[in-house]
Amino acid sequence: MTTDRSIIVDSLGVGLATGAYGVSFGAISTASGLSVLQTCLISLLVFTGASQFAFVGIIASGGNPLTGALTAILLGSRNLFYGVSMAPKLDLDPAQRLATAHFVIDESTAMGVTRTSRRQARLGFYWTGISIFVLWNLSTAAGAWAGNAIGDPRTYGLDAAVGAAFLGLLWPRLSSVQGRLVALVGAAVALGLVPVTSAGLPIILGGGTAVLLGMLWRPGGRS
Template identity: 40%
Template structure:
């Protein structure tokens, strides 16, 4: 772990610390909401260890507390976490070694770990940022959920404290540097429009998945920038082919010919 910490630069470590702070606030609120809503204290703790997905945990607990069944809660969590599938493809190169290490690394895959990994310039830095962020978040999230669960209903209305806004605000700050690219900006804007338009009509989680349609915009932009046509090879004339050159001023020289054997 020390070698990984030495690999990650100070700016990234600072940003990871800020994300951990935001996650701690959200984790405390999750534990408090779950217990104050009537769930046993072990439920949010077990979910945090086994599921480790804040959005899915909030959605599942909210569904159960509102009278929904366990199967509906599990299905909702699966739909929300389906967004992590494309993330897994993009950061697959950071997971190596035996199967158990790759399985552990997959458990640490979140929006934040994928974001920090993708911001790094090379594979070694991506691997270090992924594991440092993943381990730190896992520890902070579970510790804060335990504290929130123990606090129970003492926190009261967490929405009134604005804790629900901390998490998306941090994620927005992470993706802002990537929006300097025009194609990325167009894809993000298209995905946001699709998600917002679908929110009133679809269950929670599905609009986020539909936002991936913004990638179609990026794909079309890439297809639109066609490479220049290659210069056709000169056709031999009378057993000879032209041989071109470049004059010192940058213009073409007069063509000369050489025998074609």
């Protein structure tokens, strides 16, 4: 039988492991041209790793900030579906939902959605989401100061670190053959568009292709 204590311990473990990764974002962001304040505000207000790395990657490659923001929104849109699945589990009133929405991320959803009781769903969700939020922002600040001191990212090969970090976030989530094929198709579209489009646009179009394909291609055929 799963106890409240074990859920809290597991949630804090996930929070520690995930939150510490904010150091990478902080260092890469400031080394790519953003200020320490801008970097910390992104983690505070956006708080979804894949979107943050995508935005910084576009800025670092010379892309338009608006293009980076649109890409980040596209990647972050998956949290809407997480919210739909978590709503009946958490059973919150409108005000509580508004306060909780910022913590709807991959890890908090995974730790809450599988619970059989409302109490344990809330324990898994909140302990994971809040611990990641606190640690992610603290580690982002630490990494941002370090990255600000590093200077030009190309000197240390950090211009390639954005892609590596993004892949590190993405790969563990591609646990099925279907998911990997969708990711490969999206990547192929993006790479094919690099020589003929402006910076940032290949990511938007490749990501959009992956999202559309993922929605249409479900187990058992289209629905």
